[in-house]
Amino acid sequence: MAGSSLPRIVVVSRSTEYAALLARHGTREQARFFLETRGRSIDEIEARDAAQRDALTTIASGIPTDWRRARVERSDLDRFLFEPSDVVVTVGPSGLVANVAKYLDGQPVVGVNPDPARDGALLARHAPADAGEIIRAAAGGQAPIDERTMVEALLDDGQRVLALNEVFLGHHSHQSARYLIRCPAGEEHQSSSGIVVTTGTGATGWGRSISLERQTGLRLPQPEEARLAFFVREAWPSPAFGVSVTEGLIGADDRLEIVSELDEGGVVFGDGIESDRLDFGWGVQATVRIAPERLRLVDMP
Numbered sequence: 001m002a003g004s005s006l007p008r009i010v011v012v013s014r015s016t017e018y019a020a021l022l023a024r025h026g027t028r029e030q031a032r033f034f035l036e037t038r039g040r041s042i043d044e045i046e047a048r049d050a051a052q053r054d055a056l057t058t059i060a061s062g063i064p065t066d067w068r069r070a071r072v073e074r075s076d077l078d079r080f081l082f083e084p085s086d087v088v089v090t091v092g093p094s095g096l097v098a099n100v101a102k103y104l105d106g107q108p109v110v111g112v113n114p115d116p117a118r119d120g121a122l123l124a125r126h127a128p129a130d131a132g133e134i135i136r137a138a139a140g141g142q143a144p145i146d147e148r149t150m151v152e153a154l155l156d157d158g159q160r161v162l163a164l165n166e167v168f169l170g171h172h173s174h175q176s177a178r179y180l181i182r183c184p185a186g187e188e189h190q191s192s193s194g195i196v197v198t199t200g201t202g203a204t205g206w207g208r209s210i211s212l213e214r215q216t217g218l219r220l221p222q223p224e225e226a227r228l229a230f231f232v233r234e235a236w237p238s239p240a241f242g243v244s245v246t247e248g249l250i251g252a253d254d255r256l257e258i259v260s261e262l263d264e265g266g267v268v269f270g271d272g273i274e275s276d277r278l279d280f281g282w283g284v285q286a287t288v289r290i291a292p293e294r295l296r297l298v299d300m301p
Contacts, residue, residue, distance in 0.1 A: 007067050007139040008083055011059060012100050013091040014074035018042075018049035048115055055091050055114035055128035062132020067139075077103050078276075087138045089131065094123035098201075098271045101150065101164040101295045108138045108145060110298045122204060123297060134300045146299040148223050149199050152291035153268050159278050162291055163270025165202030169258050169286055170194020171265045172274065176236065178261040181245055183230070184254050188242035189261070193233035197256060197288045200225050201295075206272075207231065218247055226252040226290055256288040 021031040021042075032042040063069055072080045074096060082088070082104060089110045090096045097111045111124035112131050126134055137143040153161045153169065161167055170177040170193060178191045198207030203220035210231045211220055221227035232246040250256050260266045266280030280286065 008070060008086050009063050009067060009089060009135055009139070010070045010072060010080075010082065010086050011056065011089045011091060012072045012074065012077070012096065013052065013056060014096060014099075016045075016049040016052055018045045021045065048118070051114040052091060055112060058128040059089060059091065059112060059131045059135075063135060074099050082107060087135055089135060090124060091128075092124065093118075095271075097123035097295070097297070098164040099273070101148075102162040102270065104295070105293060106296055108143065108296050108298050110134050110138055123201075126298075126300065130300070134298060137300065138298050143298045143300055146224070146297045148201050148295040148297060149221070149226055149228075150291040150293050150295060151197055151199050151202075151228055151270075151288065152293075153197075153270070153278075153286050153288045155268070155278060155280075156285040156287075161268050161270045161276075161278055162293065163202075164199065164295055165271045166196050166198040166206055167268060167270045167288060168194055168196055168272075169266075169268050169280060169288070170233075171262060172267045172277070173265060174233075175265075177266065178241070180259040180261065181232070182255075182257040182259075183245060183248055183250070185248050186245050188245055189240060190232060190235050190243070190245070191238070191241040192235040192246075195230060195232050195256075195258060197228055197230040197250070199223070199228055202271075203229065214247070216247060218249070221249070228256075228288070228290060230256055230288070250289065252290055254289070258286045258288070260284045260286075 025031040025034055035042050086107045088107050091112045112126050112128055113124035151163050151167055153167045174193050176191050177194050180189050200221035200223035220229050228250040235243040235246050237243045260280045267277040268280045269277035
């Protein structure tokens with residue numbers, strides 16, 4: 001291969017806690033003193049930082065020398081232009097895979113976990129030492145792929161939120177939000193702490209927590225299923241507001257429509273990233289459905 005036909009490997013990471021401490025306190029000793037006055041040790045934080053640096057070095061050494069490569073920090077993802085033929089390698093916890101997923105359009109993702117003892121590795125499944133072999137297989141189209149359903153919330157002005165785990169619609173402070181909800185089960189005006197719409201991937205997190213608390217028996221979707229589940233949080237019954245449509249499933253041909261009745265503070269955001277939210281003011285309609293994009297997660301044994 002030559003020229004632009006060479007694969008490009010995009011390695012995505014995020015700043016470690018240790019780097020954040022140094023940025024805040026200036027030196028290691030000042031950071032150590034800050035932690036020790038609060039009964040904590042810097043050793044564990046340094047070890048996690050070292051594990052990530054070692055993982056990045058190992059991954060870099062496993063990429064063929066003549067292949068193109070790029071490094072991206074999580075904070076720069078919204079300004080980075082991915083190419084259709086990229087292989088994306090995330091180095092960090094499973095949440096980093098969710099962070100990058102919404103910026104992709106079919107590129108395979110290799111989740112590398114530098115600290116498996118701390119992260120459950122649901123999405124970041126691979127050890128740094130195995131990354132070179134997995135990257136070559138993914139670049140050659142020979143790696144098994146686990147396709148994950150994603151969710152989108154589309155506002156009637158064309159703005160869009162795309163997420164791997166879930167989207168939230170409601171007040172930014174999670175106080176009472178008023179809206180009209182429409183879904184296959186019916187429609188009604190509600191006042192609640194907001195609505196969570198989860199994918200099968202997100203059903204291991206926020207969606208599962210809500211489901212367990214309610215014990216309603218709603219079968220949450222699996223990650224590869226073309227289904228979503230929605231939950232209305234703490235719906236408030238009154239003569240003006242109903243509580244009969246508080247959870248359900250959204251299939252491939254279904255839509256969940258929410259019309260905001262909030263004077264201020266209404267937001268829509270995905271995967272817990274409130275800083276990347278859309279305003280959801282009075283009269284704005286959001287349509288939540290299965291997204292056309294799917295995360296293509298490399299799943300080498």
